[in-house]
Each structure stands twice: as structure tokens, then as C-alpha cells.
Amino acid sequence: MRDLYCLVLWIFSNTIWTVTFSTGPSWFCHQVPENCMKNSSLPLPLCIEQGMRQCTQPKSRLIGQSPDYFFKRIDSSKATFDTEKGYIINISDEALQRSRSKQEGDEDSVNLIVSLLNKTIFMASSSSHIEKGYKTDPVLHGRNVLGIWLGKNEVHNLSQPVQLRFRNSSENESGLCVYWHLDENGRGNWRTDGCETSIDNGDFVCSCNHLSFFAVLISPQIPEASHIIHLNYISYVGSALSIAFTALMIVMFLCQRKKKCEHSVFIHVQLSCSLFLLHISFLCSVWFSGEGDTGSVCQALGLLLHWCLLATFTWTAIEGFNLYLLLVRVFNIYIKRYMLKLSLVGWGVPTFTVMICGVTKAYGKYSFHTDKENSTATSLCWVTTPTVSYITVNGYLGLVLLFNMAMLAVVLGKMRKLRSQALQVKDQRRAWKDWVSLLGLCCVLGVPWGMAFFTHGPLSLTSLYVFTVLNGFQGIFIFIWFLTLTCQTRKEEHISSKGTIQVSFQSNEEYVTTR
Numbered sequence: 001m002r003d004l005y006c007l008v009l010w011i012f013s014n015t016i017w018t019v020t021f022s023t024g025p026s027w028f029c030h031q032v033p034e035n036c037m038k039n040s041s042l043p044l045p046l047c048i049e050q051g052m053r054q055c056t057q058p059k060s061r062l063i064g065q066s067p068d069y070f071f072k073r074i075d076s077s078k079a080t081f082d083t084e085k086g087y088i089i090n091i092s093d094e095a096l097q098r099s100r101s102k103q104e105g106d107e108d109s110v111n112l113i114v115s116l117l118n119k120t121i122f123m124a125s126s127s128s129h130i131e132k133g134y135k136t137d138p139v140l141h142g143r144n145v146l147g148i149w150l151g152k153n154e155v156h157n158l159s160q161p162v163q164l165r166f167r168n169s170s171e172n173e174s175g176l177c178v179y180w181h182l183d184e185n186g187r188g189n190w191r192t193d194g195c196e197t198s199i200d201n202g203d204f205v206c207s208c209n210h211l212s213f214f215a216v217l218i219s220p221q222i223p224e225a226s227h228i229i230h231l232n233y234i235s236y237v238g239s240a241l242s243i244a245f246t247a248l249m250i251v252m253f254l255c256q257r258k259k260k261c262e263h264s265v266f267i268h269v270q271l272s273c274s275l276f277l278l279h280i281s282f283l284c285s286v287w288f289s290g291e292g293d294t295g296s297v298c299q300a301l302g303l304l305l306h307w308c309l310l311a312t313f314t315w316t317a318i319e320g321f322n323l324y325l326l327l328v329r330v331f332n333i334y335i336k337r338y339m340l341k342l343s344l345v346g347w348g349v350p351t352f353t354v355m356i357c358g359v360t361k362a363y364g365k366y367s368f369h370t371d372k373e374n375s376t377a378t379s380l381c382w383v384t385t386p387t388v389s390y391i392t393v394n395g396y397l398g399l400v401l402l403f404n405m406a407m408l409a410v411v412l413g414k415m416r417k418l419r420s421q422a423l424q425v426k427d428q429r430r431a432w433k434d435w436v437s438l439l440g441l442c443c444v445l446g447v448p449w450g451m452a453f454f455t456h457g458p459l460s461l462t463s464l465y466v467f468t469v470l471n472g473f474q475g476i477f478i479f480i481w482f483l484t485l486t487c488q489t490r491k492e493e494h495i496s497s498k499g500t501i502q503v504s505f506q507s508n509e510e511y512v513t514t515r
Helices: 002-023 029-039 044-054 093-102 225-255 263-289 295-329 338-359 386-424 428-444 447-454 460-472 474-514
Strands: 069-074 080-082 087-090 110-118 144-150 162-166 175-182 188-191 195-200 203-208 213-218 363-368 378-383
Touching: 029 044, 029 069, 029 110, 044 110, 044 144, 044 175, 069 080, 087 110, 093 144, 144 162, 175 195, 175 203, 203 213, 225 263, 225 460, 225 474, 263 295, 263 338, 263 378, 263 474, 295 338, 295 363, 295 378, 295 386, 295 428, 338 386, 378 386, 386 428, 386 447, 428 447, 428 474, 447 460, 460 474
Parallel strands: none
Antiparallel strands: 069 110, 080 087, 087 162, 110 144, 144 213, 162 203, 175 188, 175 213, 195 203, 363 378
16 A cells, blocks of 8 residues: 555656646756756757756755856846856847846846757757758767857847857868757757858857857868869869760770770770769769759759769779789689679679668758858759768778779889889889879779878868869879770780781791701
């Protein structure tokens, strides 16, 4: 009987506690984030928003002390608050006046509540719609979100904005001020309307016409608008020239199909075909992403661009594998239906990958933005899911480059050995040919793609220009490499046929002499 009484009492007390929270203040303000994580079925940002407006402040100053929670009574003479955690808040007079007119009790001052929240709270509560193309896993300045509440009512549509200063730890980073917009379902996304971004002595200053959850999205990989325009022009010109030269290379190969071509030449042509399709799909993706309602079209172009890029990576890996057979194994390298198997791998692996990504709806319009409002934006039909992009692009490219760099090291070892022999006869032309061959191999093995991993950090802008030039004009480099191989093959055939004629003539002469 006693146990039954305790159970009923426990259920009753919890029911009263739940009702109390939904109808009036029951939590201390510094306990709201923790209690929402433990006891609320609502999305965390919505629970914290409601809880902070209904919470109470403990009378004792010793209670409620937390490194991520700040409370202060402010008036017009003390409208600036420094959290000493890298955030400074300037409350405008208009925001104070609106809070006073709606604040119960004391009209001379209002409660300013500031809370530093972990970004994972907002990642888990994000909606599928992200303003301005930002993904669901953004890079936040300081890894925290700044929640600000002034009194118990909403403060919005201010003509005098509230200023938030985010201390910048790296002067090389660029950022954009955003706030968390809650939708009807309690979920939300990052938006920029109502907030302006400026930089003052290396600090991000956000001027917003409302109070909410605020953060700065960091984009260290995105340069200024002027550099974006230059990079766009380089990409467009390089892609157009690469399309022309790779098409010329394919035509030359088709004209020579009557002759017996080596496997290496066939692989070079397949790589050129993938580059040809890659640059065409890139230009189409950029073109159609700027149009209006092109959701399905942009998804299809994003899938096509992803497929062409993966095909290019795969054929560069096949280049490295063929080089391994020629230089390492040398003998016993006969493989039944070798080219058919290579073609199935080169075109089949990308097809299988994009089919899986297409089922997950990982494609759409992807936008790059600078840290300024109304700035130049570059849109592209591409992969919009970060995890898919990291695994299928960054991860796959990293594996291909590791394998091809190992093959390139083997080539360098062979060249060094041959060069040591050439030094004995002082063959300087041999050294020049070796270096030209090495540069051609670097291009064929996809070494320029490795510059993508160096587009972050202090040399990010320089690396980005080098990456754009090398990969934008890669079709031209492949064409020169193919032309060199073709001319070299014809020269060797000419020398071989000439030597055969001389041998035949000498044999006949010896026969006549002996007679």
C-alpha cells in the first residue's frame, strides 16, 4: 500500500511539474538548456526559446553561476555587456524602450540573458530548407551559438539594430552573420535577413534588427568577390579550351583506329573523354543553376557533373595501374580482355556510385557566398549533402592520389637510375626529355587535383588560383601529352623500318660477295 501511494505521488508531482512549465515559470534560467535536453520532447531551440522567456532568476548570486550563462540588469546608461568570453553585446535604446513598455514590474531596467549554446543543438533541429545554399553542418565561429533575450517578450523590427561583436581569432577567415529562424514545426535554419556583417579590427560585428540565436558562419575557402570573378573567368576559358582540345584528341584517335594502338593510348583517350564530359557538364551546371525554377534539371545536372568527376578520378587511377604493369611487373602482364575490364571499372564505378547518391536525393543547387551581403554568388548544380561530398569526392580523390603518387615515385626511381647512366655520356637532351615526361605523367596521374587539399590556410588564395589554372586547362596538357606520344611512336616506327632496310641491304650485299 505504501509503494502504491509513493507511485501515485510521483506521477502527480511530475504532472504538476510539466503543467507548470507549460503555463508559467518553473526553471531557473541557467538550468533551461540542460533541462530541455533531458525532459523536453520539443526541438531544443524551441524549448530553450520558450524556457528562457518563462524562467526565473535565483535570488542568491551564488546560484546560477555557469561559464556559458550570463545575466545582467541593464538600463540606458549601461547598454553594453561584455561576456569576457569573446562576445560583446550593445543593446540599442529602442530595444530597451520596447522591453520596458512590455516588461512587468520594474520599468527602469530589464533582464538581459545571454547563453552560449553548442552548435550540435541546431544541427539536430535543422530543417531541410537552408537559406542561401548553406549546408546543415556549417563551420561556426568559436563553435558556439549566442542566444540573447531581453525581458519576457520578443524584440524585433528595430530601426536601431543591436550590435554583437564576435572576437576573431584568425584574420584570414571570412564570415557571415546569421540567426536561427524557427519554422512552424519548431525546426529551423540559418538566415541572414535583418542582419548585416562588418569587420572592425579583425572582429566580426553583427548588426541585427531583432534578438534571437546568433552565430557567424566561417568560410575561409571563399575569397573576396573580385577574386571570385577572376577565378570564374579562368574556369570558363579553361573549360572551353579543354573541351576543344579533348574533342580534337578524340577525333585524332578515331582517325587512327585502323592502326593498332597501344593500351596506353586507349587509356589516355578514355581519360580525355571523361575530361571532355566533365567540362561540358561543369559549364551546363553553372549556366542552369542561375536560372529560375530548375529543381529537377539542376538535380540531373548535379548527378551528371558528379558522375563525370568520379569517372575522371577513376581513369586517372587506371593510368596509375597501367603504369604499374609497364614499369613494375614488365613481364607476364597479359590480362584477358584487358581493355574491356578497364572500361567496366572506369565507367561502371562512377555509375554505381551516383545511382546510390541519386536515390538519397543528394543533388541540387549549391551556392558559394562571400562575407558581404548582396555580394557576388557563384551557383552550381552539385552535391548538396556534405557527407556524400566528403566520402565520394574528397575521400575517393585522396585514395586515387595516394596510389598514383606511389606510382610516380617508382617512375622517379627509374628515371634517376637511367639519368645516372646518361651522365656518364653527358647526355643533356636525355635529362630534358625526362623532365618533360615527368610533367606529362603528373598531369595524366591527376597530381593537379591534389591542389584541392591546399586551398585552406594562409596560402589558400594562391593555391586556389593554381588549382583553377591547372585543372581548367588540363585538357590542353593531356592533348600535348597525347601528341608527344603519337609523334614519338611514329619516329620509332620510322627508325625501326629504316634499320630493317639497312640490315636487308647488307645481307644481300654479303650474299653477292660470297658468290
